Amino acid sequence: MARxxxxxxxxxxxxxxxxxxxxxxxxxxxSFLFRDADGxxxxxxxxxxxxxxxxxxxxxxxxxxxxxxxxxxxxxxxLDHAGGLAELARRTGAAVxxxxxxxEDLRHGTPPPLDxxxxxxxxxxxxxxxxxxxxxxELRDGQVVDxxxxxxxxxxxxxxxxxxxxxxxxxxxxITGDAIWNMRSRVTWPVLSFCTDVRLTKETAHVLGELDYDxxxxxxxxxxxxxxxxxIRGFLSRPRGFRGGF
Numbered sequence: 001m002a003r004x005x006x007x008x009x010x011x012x013x014x015x016x017x018x019x020x021x022x023x024x025x026x027x028x029x030x031s032f033l034f035r036d037a038d039g040x041x042x043x044x045x046x047x048x049x050x051x052x053x054x055x056x057x058x059x060x061x062x063x064x065x066x067x068x069x070x071x072x073x074x075x076x077x078x079l080d081h082a083g084g085l086a087e088l089a090r091r092t093g094a095a096v097x098x099x100x101x102x103x104e105d106l107r108h109g110t111p112p113p114l115d116x117x118x119x120x121x122x123x124x125x126x127x128x129x130x131x132x133x134x135x136x137x138e139l140r141d142g143q144v145v146d147x148x149x150x151x152x153x154x155x156x157x158x159x160x161x162x163x164x165x166x167x168x169x170x171x172x173x174x175i176t177g178d179a180i181w182n183m184r185s186r187v188t189w190p191v192l193s194f195c196t197d198v199r200l201t202k203e204t205a206h207v208l209g210e211l212d213y214d215x216x217x218x219x220x221x222x223x224x225x226x227x228x229x230x231x232i233r234g235f236l237s238r239p240r241g242f243r244g245g246f
Contacts, residue, residue, distance in 0.1 A: 009022075009061075010054065010057040010058040010060075010061045011033065011058035011059075011061045011062050014032075014171070014173055014215060014217060014223060015168075015171035015172075015173055015215065016170075016171060017034065017035040017036075017148060018032070018033070018034050018035075018148065018168065018171055018173060019032065019033045019058065019062060020032055020217055020223060021033060021054065021055055021058040022054075023047035023048065023050075023051035023054045023055065023084075024047070024048070024051075026184070027220075027221055027222045028183070028220060028221075029047050029048065029051070029080050029219060029220060030045075030047075030217070030218065030219050030220070030221075031043060031044060031045045031046060031047050031051065031055055031058075031219075032044040032045065032175060032217065033058060033059070033062065033064075034147050034148040034151065034168065035062065035064065035148065036147070036148055039064070039068055040068060040069075040070045040071075041059070041064050041068045041069045041070065042069070042070070042071045042072070042073060042145075042147045042148070042151070043055065043069050043071070043072045043073070043088065043092075043094070044072075044073045044074075044075065044166065044175060045073075045074060045075055045081045045082075045177075045219060046072065046074070046081065046082060046083065046084035046085040046088050047080065047081070047083060047084050048079060048080055048083040048084065049079075049083040049084060049087075049130070049131075050083075050084075051083065051084040052084040052087045052088050052091065055084065055088060056091070066091050066092045067092065067093065069088075069092035069094045070092075070094055070095065071094055071095050071096075071097060071137075071145075071147065072085065072088060072089060072092070072094045072095070072096050072097070073097045073098070073139075073145065073147075073151070073166070074096065074097070074098040074102075074106060075163060075164050075165070075166070075175070075177035075178070075219065076098070076099070076102050076159060076160040076162060076163040076164070076177060076178065077098065077102040077105035077106045077110075077111050077112065077160055077162065078111050078127060078159075078160065078178070078194070079111065079127060079128050079129070079130045080219075081177075081178075081219065082106060082130050082133070083130045083131075085106070085130065085131070085133045086109075086130070086131035086132065086133045087131070089133050089134070095136035095137060096133055096134060096135050096136050096137070097135070097136065097137035097138075097139055097145065098135055098137075098138065098139060098162060099138065099139045099140070099141075099153070099155060099162030099163070099164050100138035100139065100140060100162065101157065101160075101161035101162030102160055102161060102162025102163070103135045103138045103162065105160070105162075106132075106133055106135050107132055107133070107134065107135055108132055109129045109130050109131050109132035109133070110126065110129050111126055111127045111128075111129060111130075111160070112126070112160045112161055112196045113125050113126055113196060114126060114127070114193065114194070114195065114196060115192070115193075115195050115196055115197055115198045117198060118192055118193045118195070118198065119193070120193035120194075127194065139153045139164060140153065140155070141153060141154065141155035141164075142154075142155075144169075147168070148168060148170060148171070149168075149169065149170035150168070150169045150170060151166055151167070151168050151169075152166065152167040152168075152169060153166065154166065154167055154207060154208070154211065155204075156177070156179040156204040156205055156207065156208070157196075157197070157200055157204055158179075158195060158196065158197045158198070158199070158200030158201030158202070158203065158204050158205075159177070159178045159179065159190055159194065159195050159196065159201050160195075160196050161196060161197075163177055163178060163179065164177060165177050165179050165208060167211055167213060171215070172212070172213045172214040172215065173213060173214070173215045173216075173217060174208065174211060174213040174215070174216045174217065174228070174232075175216075175217045175218075175219070176208060176216060176217070176218050176219070176232075177219055178190045178194070178219060178220070179201070179204070179205045179208060180205055180208065180218065180232065180235065181218055181219075181220040181221055182216075182218040182220065182221030182222060182223075182224065183220050183221045184221065185221060185222060186221075187224075187231060187232070187235045189201065189202070189205075190220075205236065206236050208232055208236070209229070209232055209233040209236045209237075211229075212229070213228060213229055214228060214229070215228050216228040216229070216231070216232055
């Protein structure tokens with residue numbers, strides 16, 4: 001079985017002062033780092049509970065101290081995105097930002113309920129929880145966060161009520177969160193049993209085909225650098241039968 005040590009390079013450049021941080025083998029779960037001109041660092045997503053060690057190693061690789069992380073943006077309140085949040089917030093002292101619709105879930109360490117239209121939603125109702133964390137900033141759709149010249153919040157609810165994707169306008173980089181996966185380099189929907197609202201997940205993801213970007217990065221899977229927007233538009237143009245990512 002692969003170990004965290006088998007992940008490879010701790011921080012992979014996506015653009016000027018932007019990195020992808022694989023926190024599990026095979027690019028299955030990623031976090032992201034942005035560094036401003038003044039040296040302040042923003043972390044996007046914190047992986048599972050064991051991810052902080054990997055994220056701290058990535059910070060060391062890019063020459064940043066934990067204290068230079070001043071903001072943590074969480075795309076949504078699920079364990080594989082917020083599992084390391086409480087520890088990293090403690091280690092860095094960073095402010096925590098999440099969409100207002102997921103803020104209370106993050107504060108209580110309890111993910112939102114699953115879609116009762118799915119078998120998992122009827123049987124287990126919720127995914128595993130995570131350590132509760134204080135939320136400093138509640139994000140809204142269309143907001144441009146002062147990160148590396150401008151990180152635009154794109155509310156794409158359905159996977160959770162407050163799920164967001166993020167568009168870094170200076171580097172023309174889109175982070176999909178869990179709106180769309182690229183698991184094993186195959187563009188897919190997320191696993192339907194993880195969604196709060198399956199129908200809404202499919203509907204809101206279509207806004208990602210209307211945005212302007214050159215590179216698309218995924219929390220689950222490697223980025224697409226060549227013809228990224230065309231790849232997303234092509235996927236979204238397929239018939240909407242919902243097949244999940246595993």
